[in-house]
Amino acid sequence: MTTLNDLLDAALDGFAAGAAPGRSPFSMIYAATIGVDGRPRVRTVVIRRFDRDGGGIWFNTDLRSPKAAEIDADRRISVLAYDRDGGFQMRVEGEAILHRDGGAKAAAWTASAARSRICYRHAYGPSDALDDPANGDPTEAMRAPVDADAGFENFGAVEVRMETMDVLDLAGSGHRRALFTRADGAWTGRWLAP
DSSP, X not given: OOOHHHHHHHHHHHHHHHHSSSOOTTSEEEEEEEOTTSOEEEEEEEOOEEXXXXXXXXXXXXXXXXXXXXHHHOOEEEEEEEETTTTEEEEEEEEEEEEOSSXXXXXXXXXXXXXXXXXXXXXXXXXXXXXXXXXGOTHHHHHSOOOTTTTGGGXXXXXXXEEEEEEEEEETTEEEEEEEEEETTEEEEEEEOO
16 A cells, blocks of 8 residues: 555655656656746756755756746746656645855756757847747857856756645556645655545
8 A cells, every 4th residue: 555655755756766867757847937927837847956855856047038037036836747657746836946156056057968058158048039040049059169168157056945745646556646745854744635
């Protein structure tokens, strides 16, 4: 029989697998913020780091992006991870901390692959209006030899501090759902109807 701790461990293991090198169903997750106009905004992001003990999911962003402005205006965030084949879903609510400078940003930059840094040195930021779609293509930036830290000024690391996590397991042996709340570094859970 599945226990609350089993379900919690499976969810945390899923986020850890998403942050590990290689592909996992949880490598790419959906992050939802509140737009500066009050409307919900959702996009796909790549988990770059998971701090199991600290309750933090990390992803990178361009500081010129609408996402960065939305986090600056309202730090509430929701994250969704779903493994379709495994029938396993985690919905997290928490607080987003945008690291614009300092050690956390530098560590995230250093951990990023050179090919990932290319977009941050592009002349156009995410969602900038273009007269020609070719202008937004980072191909030229890929070809140009540049300093390894070019684009660092546009780079930011986002830490999602997990507060609640709704976990749904659609196992063939029986569906299970629980809500976990994090306080003082520990998770407590209760069963919910799937």
